Amino acid sequence: MTLDILIALALFCAATLFTPGPNNLMLMASGANFGLRRTIPHLAGVAFGFPAMIVPVGLGVMQIFDLWPPAQTILRAVSVLYMLWLAWKIAHAAPPKDRDAEAxxxxxxxxAAFQWVNPKAWSMALGAITLYATSRDIGAILWVAGAFLTxxxxxxxxxVTLGTGVRRLLGQPARLRxxxxxxxxxxxxxxxxxxxL
Incomplete structure (x- = not known):
């Protein structure tokens, strides 16, 4: 991968990773509700899960949608249902002092598994592979995955840090709600x- 392509890939990664989307909103909410330390597994699952998804997508998982078009409708339905459940869970999160020990x-x-039902992750993966790993060889795919990991x-x-920063402002249960x-x-x-769509 040439330096100019690598710079373009880094800009693509930054533009797609730092903008609000399901992962980032959930990480921010988790940071606000649970703090940085307790959110580390969630953070790591996102950071490693998406690059891990890039590799099989780059190696041809997308052909499933070409071979069996209803798979795309099924993925969309599962994504929507899962997002509804996550939104309900976030909306009904209790303040820290009222939260049960299981929360x-x-x-x-x-x-990491959430990446497979996250529509933004699919569009990012497809866009990155299409633009920056056109040869679909493992080396190019690993460069893309490595850029997304970093x-x-x-x-x-x-x-998560934004969420923990907001946490200080949300000391009152009504504000957190x-x-x-x-x-x-x-x-x-x-x-x-x-x-x-």
Missing amino acids: RPLTFLQA LGTVSAVTW IFNWVMAGLLLASMIPVLL
Whole structure:
């Protein structure tokens, strides 16, 4: 991969990773509700899960949609249902002192698996592979995955840190409840492009 293509890939990664989307909104909400330390598994699942998704997508998983078009409709339906459940969970998160001991952010595996039903992740993966790994050889695909791993980790830490910063302002249960409802609403709004396809 040439330096100019690598710079273009880094800019593409930054533009797609740092903008609001399901992962970032959930990381921010998790940081606000659980703090940085408890959100680390969720953060790591996003940071490593998406680059891990890039590799099989680059190697041909997308051919499933060409061979069996209903798979795209099924993926869209599963994505919407899962996002609705996550939005409900965020909206109804109790303030820390009222939260039961079982409440926790997403685990590493849950966050990594979420990438496969995240519409923004699919569009990012397809766009990156199409633009920056046109040969579909493993070397180019690994460069794309590595760029997303590097910048994705910085993005995930940034969004969790924003959430923990907001946490200080949300000391009152009513404020936290409003924040959670706004985050849930934004998560649902991030689904609008999927629903309009």
